Each structure stands twice: as C-alpha cells, then as structure tokens.
Amino acid sequence: MKTLKDISVGGTCTVVKLHGEGPTKRRIMDMGITKGVEILVRKVAPLGDPMELNVRGYELSIRKADAEKIEVQ
Amino acid sequence: MSIKIALAGNPNSGKTTLFNAWTGSRQYVGNWPGVTVEKKEGKLKNHTDVTIQDLPGIYSLSPYTLEEVVSRTYLVNERPDAIMNIVDGTNIERNLYLTTQLMELGIPVVMAVNMMDLVRSNGDSIDINKLSKELGIPVLEISALKGMNLDKAADMAVEAAKSGKASPAPKILSGEAKTAVEAIMRDIEGKVDDKLLLWYGIKIFERDSKIVEHSAGAFTSADLADMEKYIEAAENACDDDSESIITNARYEYITGIVAGAVKKKGQKHELTISDKVDRIVTNRILGLPIFIGVMALIYALSMGGANGDFGSKIGIGTIATGWVNDVLFGELVPGWVDALLLNVLHVAEGGVVYGVIQDGIVAGVGAVLGFVPQILVMFFCLATLEDIGYMSRVAFVMDRLFRQFGLSGKSFIPVLVGVGCGVPGVMATRTIENNRDRRLTVMVTTFIPCGAKMPIIGLIAGAVFGGNSLIAVSAYVIGLASIILSGIILKKFKAFAGEPAPFVMELPAYHVPSAVNVLRATWERGSSFIKRAGSVIVLSTIVIWFLSSFGTINGKFGFLNDRWDASVEENPAIVTELSEKMHVDEAEVSSMDASLLAGISQKVSFIFAPQGFNQWRPTVATVTGLIAKENVVGTFGVLYNYSGDEDLAENGDQIWANVRRDYTNASAFAFMCFNLLCAPCFAAIGAIKREMNNQKWTWAAIGWMCGWAYVISTIAYRIGGLVTGEVPFGVGTVVAIAFIALIIYGLARKGYQPEGEIKNLTSVEALSAGK
Numbered sequence: 001m002k003t004l005k006d007i008s009v010g011g012t013c014t015v016v017k018l019h020g021e022g023p024t025k026r027r028i029m030d031m032g033i034t035k036g037v038e039i040l041v042r043k044v045a046p047l048g049d050p051m052e053l054n055v056r057g058y059e060l061s062i063r064k065a066d067a068e069k070i071e072v073q
Numbered sequence: 074m075s076i077k078i079a080l081a082g083n084p085n086s087g088k089t090t091l092f093n094a095w096t097g098s099r100q101y102v103g104n105w106p107g108v109t110v111e112k113k114e115g116k117l118k119n120h121t122d123v124t125i126q127d128l129p130g131i132y133s134l135s136p137y138t139l140e141e142v143v144s145r146t147y148l149v150n151e152r153p154d155a156i157m158n159i160v161d162g163t164n165i166e167r168n169l170y171l172t173t174q175l176m177e178l179g180i181p182v183v184m185a186v187n188m189m190d191l192v193r194s195n196g197d198s199i200d201i202n203k204l205s206k207e208l209g210i211p212v213l214e215i216s217a218l219k220g221m222n223l224d225k226a227a228d229m230a231v232e233a234a235k236s237g238k239a240s241p242a243p244k245i246l247s248g249e250a251k252t253a254v255e256a257i258m259r260d261i262e263g264k265v266d267d268k269l270l271l272w273y274g275i276k277i278f279e280r281d282s283k284i285v286e287h288s289a290g291a292f293t294s295a296d297l298a299d300m301e302k303y304i305e306a307a308e309n310a311c312d313d314d315s316e317s318i319i320t321n322a323r324y325e326y327i328t329g330i331v332a333g334a335v336k337k338k339g340q341k342h343e344l345t346i347s348d349k350v351d352r353i354v355t356n357r358i359l360g361l362p363i364f365i366g367v368m369a370l371i372y373a374l375s376m377g378g379a380n381g382d383f384g385s386k387i388g389i390g391t392i393a394t395g396w397v398n399d400v401l402f403g404e405l406v407p408g409w410v411d412a413l414l415l416n417v418l419h420v421a422e423g424g425v426v427y428g429v430i431q432d433g434i435v436a437g438v439g440a441v442l443g444f445v446p447q448i449l450v451m452f453f454c455l456a457t458l459e460d461i462g463y464m465s466r467v468a469f470v471m472d473r474l475f476r477q478f479g480l481s482g483k484s485f486i487p488v489l490v491g492v493g494c495g496v497p498g499v500m501a502t503r504t505i506e507n508n509r510d511r512r513l514t515v516m517v518t519t520f521i522p523c524g525a526k527m528p529i530i531g532l533i534a535g536a537v538f539g540g541n542s543l544i545a546v547s548a549y550v551i552g553l554a555s556i557i558l559s560g561i562i563l564k565k566f567k568a569f570a571g572e573p574a575p576f577v578m579e580l581p582a583y584h585v586p587s588a589v590n591v592l593r594a595t596w597e598r599g600s601s602f603i604k605r606a607g608s609v610i611v612l613s614t615i616v617i618w619f620l621s622s623f624g625t626i627n628g629k630f631g632f633l634n635d636r637w638d639a640s641v642e643e644n645p646a647i648v649t650e651l652s653e654k655m656h657v658d659e660a661e662v663s664s665m666d667a668s669l670l671a672g673i674s675q676k677v678s679f680i681f682a683p684q685g686f687n688q689w690r691p692t693v694a695t696v697t698g699l700i701a702k703e704n705v706v707g708t709f710g711v712l713y714n715y716s717g718d719e720d721l722a723e724n725g726d727q728i729w730a731n732v733r734r735d736y737t738n739a740s741a742f743a744f745m746c747f748n749l750l751c752a753p754c755f756a757a758i759g760a761i762k763r764e765m766n767n768q769k770w771t772w773a774a775i776g777w778m779c780g781w782a783y784v785i786s787t788i789a790y791r792i793g794g795l796v797t798g799e800v801p802f803g804v805g806t807v808v809a810i811a812f813i814a815l816i817i818y819g820l821a822r823k824g825y826q827p828e829g830e831i832k833n834l835t836s837v838e839a840l841s842a843g844k
Binding site for chain 2: 012025037045047062066
C-alpha cells in the first residue's frame with residue numbers, strides 16, 4: 001500500500017482511502033483531505049517531521065505518523 | 074428589538090479584523106462558561122440594539138475540540154438571530170466546509186467573502202452572484218483590512234436577522250446516506266425543534282459523541298442504539314464509516330459549487346509569494362537559524378541590555394522598565410504618595426498607615442508593574458509574529474524536538490517567553506489546543522529562570538562562588554532539564570497520558586500585520602497582567618509587609634519601625650538578646666529580626682534542613698521572593714542590615730562578605746536551586762490560576778513545582794556537598810539517593826496506557842465538568 005508518507009518532496013498524489021478512525025482522522029478530513037483530492041508534498045520540516053502539504057489551494061502540515069494512514073496513488 | 078448576530082469563520086479568515094471594525098471599543102471580553110476559551114462580544118457601531126457574538130475561529134462543528142463544542146453549543150442552545158459567516162476568498166474550498174455545517178442549523182446565514190482584493194491581485198475571480206444563487210444565501214465581497222463593504226455586510230446581516238428566514242440546508246446527501254438520515258429524521262421527528270431536525274439527523278448518523286447531551290433529554294442512548302441499523306446499512310453500502318461519508322459528501326458538494334463560481338488563473342499548487350517566502354523561512358537548512366535569530370531579536374528588544382549585552386542598543390523594553398523602576402516607582406510615585414499622605418491627609422511619616430501604603434503597596438505593586446514595559450514589548454513582538462503567520466511555523470519547526478518528551482511544537486513558545494517573564498510565558502500556553510498539553514506546559518514553564526531570578530543567581534554566584542559564570546549557565550541547564558524531566562515524568566500519569574496531540578495544522582499565508590490587531594492584542598494581554606497586579610499582589614504584599622513590620626520588643630507587641638530606635642535606647646540588652654535568639658551578629662541586628670515573619674521563619678526553617686539552609690534568613694527571603702523573585706536580594710540586604718550610603722546593587726555585592734559566612738558552596742547552590750524552581754512569584758501564580766481555570770489544577774501545579782524544587786535542592790546539597798567534602802555521608806545522603814532513584818523510576822516506568830484511541834483532540838470533558 002502506497003501512503004502519503006512515501007511521496008517525496010515536490011511530488012503529487014491522489015487520495016484513495018483514509019485508514020484509521022477517531023478524532024485525528026476526522027480532523028484530517030475536516031481540513032480537506034478526502035477521497036479523490038490531489039495533494040502536493042511541499043516540504044518537510046528542518047528536523048524531518050512534520051511535512052507540509054498543499055491541498056485545496058492552501059498549506060497544511062501533518063505528522064508523518066498520520067500521513068502513513070492516508071492511502072494514495 | 075435587540076438582535077444577536079453570531080460571527081463565525083475559520084481561523085485566519087479575517088474574523089478578528091472584521092469584529093474589531095464592526096464593534097470598535099465597545100467590546101466585552103470574557104470566558105465561555107467553564108472553559109478557558111476566550112469569549113468576545115460587542116455592540117455593532119451605530120446600532121446599539123445589535124450585539125455581535127464573536128465565535129472562536131473553527132474549521133468544523135465536530136465534537137472533538139473545545140472551540141468547536143463551545144461554538145455549536147452556543148448556536149444550538151442560544152439560537153442567535155443570524156450567523157455572519159466570514160470566508161477567506163483565497164482559500165474558499167476549505168472555508169465553505171464550515172458554511173455547509175452552519176447552514177444546517179435552521180438559522181439565517183449570510184456570507185462575507187473576505188480578502189477579495191488578494192483574490193483579484195492573484196488574477197483569480199469569484200462570481201459572487203453565482204455563489205449566492207448556488208448556496209441560496211446572501212453573499213457579499215468584502216475586505217476587512219481595507220474596510221471595503223463592511224457597513225453593507227452589517228446591514229445584510231441585520232436584515233437577515235429581521236426576516237428570520239432560515240437558510241436552506243445544502244443538499245449534500247445522496248444515495249444510501251440520504252435514506253439513512255431521512256429514516257433517522259422520521260424517528261426523532263416531534264422530539265426535537267423542527268428547525269434542527271436535519272442537524273440532529275446528520276449528527277446521529279455521524280454517531281456524534283455529544284449529541285445526547287445537546288438534545289437535553291429529547292432522546293437517550295437507547296434511542297440511538299435503535300437507529301444504529303440505518304447507519305450500518307449505509308456504511309456497508311458505501312464501505313466507509315458514517316462520519317467519513319458525511320465529510321466526503323460535504324467536500325463533493327463544495328467542489329461542485331467552486332467549479333462553477335471560482336476561476337483560478339494559475340496552475341494547481343502554484344507557488345504564491347507567501348510560499349516563496351516560506352521556502353526560505355522554513356527551509357531545511359536555514360529554518361532553525363532563522364528561528365533562533367528571530368527569537369534572539371525579540372529577546373533583545375524586550376529583555377536585552379540589562380547587563381550591557383548584545384541588546385543594549387535596542388533593548389527598549391529594558392530601558393523603559395529601568396525608567397519605571399528607578400524613576401516612576403523610585404521617585405515619582407513615592408513622591409506623589411508622600412505628598413498626598415503627609416500634606417493632604419496628614420499621616421505621620423514612618424507610622425503604620427504610611428508604612429503599609431508606601432513600603433507595602435507602592436513598593437510591592439511597583440516591583441510588579443516595573444515589568445510592564447518589558448512585557449508589553451514582548452507581547453507586541455509575539456502578536457506581530459502571530460498576525461504575520463510565523464507562530465504556526467515555529468510549531469512546525471519545533472514539533473519534532475518537543476514530541477520527544479511528550480509535548481507538541483506549540484509548547485516551545487511559552488518556555489521561550491518565560492525566559493523573559495513567567496507571566497506572559499504562562500499566558501502564551503493559550504495557543505496549545507490540547508488541554509492536557511496546555512496544563513502540562515503551564516506546570517513546567519516557570520522552571521526556566523526568568524529575568525527576575527537573575528539577581529538571585531548573581532548574588533549566589535558573586536557572594537559564594539567568586540563570580541563564576543558557570544553558576545548562571547548551570548541555572549539555565551537545571552531549568553531546562555527540569556522542564557524536560559518533569560514533562561517525561563508527568564506525561565506518564567493518567568491525567569496527562571495519551572498520544573501527543575494530533576498535529577494537523579494550517580500554515581496560513583504570510584501577510585502584512587494589521588496595526589489595529591497587533592496593538593489590540595498587545596493591550597488585551599498587557600492589561601490583564603496589570604489587573605492582576607491590582608488584586609492578588611496588593612493583598613499578598615500587605616500580608617508580608619505586616620508580618621515583617623510587626624513583632625514583639627521588650628515584651629510588647631506592636632509596629633516595629635516606630636519603636637525600634639526608642640526601645641534600643643531604653644534597653645540596649647535587646648540587641649544582644651535578639652542576636653543570640655536569632656543567631657546573628659550583633660552588628661547585623663535590625664528591627665526585622667524581632668518581626669513576626671522572623672519568628673515564624675525560625676520555627677519553620679527546619680523544613681530546609683535537607684537542603685542545608687535551615688536558617689531563618691534564607692527562609693524569609695524565600696517567602697518574600699513570592700512577591701517578586703528579585704526581592705530575595707533586597708530581603709538579604711535588610712536582614713544583613715545593609716545601611717551603606719549607596720543603594721543596594723541589583724546583585725547585592727555590598728553584602729557578599731556577610732552572606733558568604735553563612736553558607737557553604739553546597740548550601741548556597743541548594744538555596745539557589747530551590748528559589749529558581751519553587752512556586753513562582755504571585756503574579757505568575759495568578760497567571761497559572763487563570764490559565765488552569767480550576768482550583769485543583771492550580772494547586773497541583775504549585776505543589777509539583779515546590780516538590781520538585783525540594784527534591785532537586787536536596788540532591789544538590791547532599792550529593793554536591795559529598796563531592797566537595799562539605800557534607801558528610803549520612804541519613805540525608807541516603808534520602809538524596811532515594812530521590813534520585815525516584816526520579817529515575819519516574820522516567821523509566823511504563824506509565825498509564827490509555828485504552829484504544831484518544832477520544833478527544835482537546836479534553837472536551839472540561840466543558841461538562843465546568844457546568
């Protein structure tokens with residue numbers, strides 16, 4: 001399974017499915033990461049985590065541990 | 074007729090700017106009941122009958138964050154006459170997500186699309202009429218920053234409120250989900266307000282954890298269990314959980330609307346100017362140095378310059394604080410008070426009334442207000458960084474590091490501010506969303522030596538350690554280590570346990586800060602600090618003044634200043650008597666030695682036996698340090714009867730020789746450790762009380778700090794003394810070793826493991842507990 005965590009900086013992908021459940025998943029979806037949306041991985045923080053994404057026209061940061069639960073293609 | 078309009082929108086949508094423009098100075102700031110979320114209300118300009126209720130900046134109406142729960146409780150229970158939804162035009166897709174939820178509440182909703190000037194300069198366009206038609210609500214384009222269309226927007230909201238016509242709910246549902254929600258609605262029809270039928274239907278379908286509470290007895294958990302079959306049917310058909318089905322549906326609906334009404338000129342994911350700036354600011358290599366540079370600049374501006382260090386040229390905060398301390402509260406205010414007391418009220422100089430006002434209140438409040446300029450400069454810098462959008466980048470850069478000891482990147486800011494002063498440091502914890510993390514951060518922030526603790530370090534380093542600069546370094550190391558170790562140990566307790574708060578954070582586009590917003594934020598935070606100086610500090614300074622000025626001489630209880638000289642003349646033996654009783658040199662005996670405070674301190678000083686400073690003088694100094702930490706040095710000056718012509722220096726170098734006699738290296742270091750780590754000054758305790766908003770947690774914080782200080786200073790004295798050969802091996806050493814073992818156990822133990830996933834982003838229970 002390819003996840004958002006595997007996408008390198010500058011790469012784009014499309015969300016296939018969000019795994020897991022609960023508040024974190026809801027928060028991520030509230031922020032616009034839903035099935036079918038296109039995501040660009042903008043950069044990674046100086047210490048290697050979290051990562052910065054461009055989604056629905058704005059910048060969002062999430063931790064790699066959470067990005068691992070987002071299946072993409 | 075009075076009208077209530079709720080102002081709702083995403084964070085960074087320009088909501089605060091609009092609120093300030095609409096209400097000006099007619100604002101009332103408070104807290105939402107039972108929680109530390111700020112509540113702002115104001116009267117609309119030129120409409121005295123219209124109240125604007127500013128809701129917290131939120132992305133959604135989920136049950137998971139405190140701000141969202143507060144907002145929806147208000148919207149569902151208080152039913153404002155209209156909702157003004159402000160959306161950021163440059164980021165319209167995500168902003169409309171909240172809109173779809175607001176429109177389901179059966180309240181008239183109007184929308185203001187903000188930052189239209191930016192949308193245009195980006196070359197994009199939004200068809201406002203089309204947007205309005207598709208959504209079915211009135212929409213207006215505005216620019217809150219430039220004041221465009223703000224009156225029109227207010228009129229539009231008032232008109233909607235007067236019409237009372239609820240907005241049509243957006244048609245987000247289809248297929249199986251629609252069938253399920255409709256089935257639920259049929260089941261609860263008649264039990265809830267008709268206007269909220271769809272809202273309840275969707276929330277029940279989402280298995281919202283707060284819905285039974287919201288319904289106020291209209292249905293029970295058992296009713297919900299009956300409706301489970303509809304939800305499961307839809308979930309099976311869509312192969313997703315019900316909450317995700319709804320969220321997906323909302324965004325699909327929005328994508329459809331945006332496709333018709335919004336035209337973007339550039340490519341998808343194109344770099345804006347803000348993104349280009351950010352490429353440098355949070356760059357992998359430059360990110361950390363830039364961050365350190367920015368923080369050093371803030372420190373230099375507000376706190377720098379005290380010792381001719383690198384901030385001496387630009388340290389405006391320090392310069393102003395020097396003026397307040399030396400001129401305002403050094404000469405002017407005492408002069409005015411003198412004039413008032415002596416000439417107008419004809420109070421006797423040196424009497425009780427004069428003493429309590431001049432030496433108690435003026436000196437005590439002055440000590441605290443002296444920090445106001447430094448604090449205002451620091452607040453101003455932080456508010457500017459926040460308005461620019463840099464604060465979220467700080468969290469982005471620091472998150473990885475702070476997560477190592479169970480905190481999030483946002484916990485770094487309070488500690489950093491705390492280097493200057495613990496009060497704004499504790500107040501800066503407000504940006505931490507997760508309640509557990511916020512409490513934990515409040516509990517450890519004041520471990521870092523603040524500006525007022527520098528004189529204590531100076532006194533000990535100078536008097537006992539020959540000015541060794543390693544002592545100051547060790548103070549910061551101990552402070553930082555205390556934060557980290559406390560963080561790890563406390564995180565294992567049930568009250569703090571759990572995964573680090575999810576870090577899903579918007580990095581808002583950088584923009585030019587608004588002077589009004591920055592100044593207003595600076596003033597709001599600064600004034601709440603000043604207000605505290607007027608309450609808790611006045612009271613506590615009076616108590617300590619009383620205890621140190623009253624006592625028994627010659628068998629008679631009374632005000633000491635009055636009677637000291639006369640009593641000594643009458644009966645010189647009391648000096649010898651006191652010198653024996655209090656174990657001080659005859660030359661050092663002063664009226665304070667006969668005070669209640671000295672008497673009490675001598676009786677309780679035994680508690681500092683493990684730290685080796687079980688004498689009454691350091692005990693008194695520790696108590697007076699609660700008013701303001703730099704008082705410790707002043708108190709030593711009084712107790713060692715310093716009466717030179719010059720004022721006592723900040724680090725008290727005139728009394729060094731006397732102090733040195735009473736301490737060993739180990740006991741002096743232990744004394745310093747205790748005073749750096751124990752309960753902070755009253756002003757900071759006041760800030761802790763306010764941020765905790767809960768008696769139990771306030772005492773827990775103070776208890777933890779004092780306990781930690783006790784343990785660390787014991788170890789410092791016993792083990793440090795053993796190494797230097799000043800303290801023999803004994804029971805105390807065993808206790809110190811036991812303390813070390815306890816800390817290691819605290820660090821290494823497995824700790825409480827929460828069952829399953831955490832249920833809340835922030836502890837929403839606090840809301841119910843507060844009711």
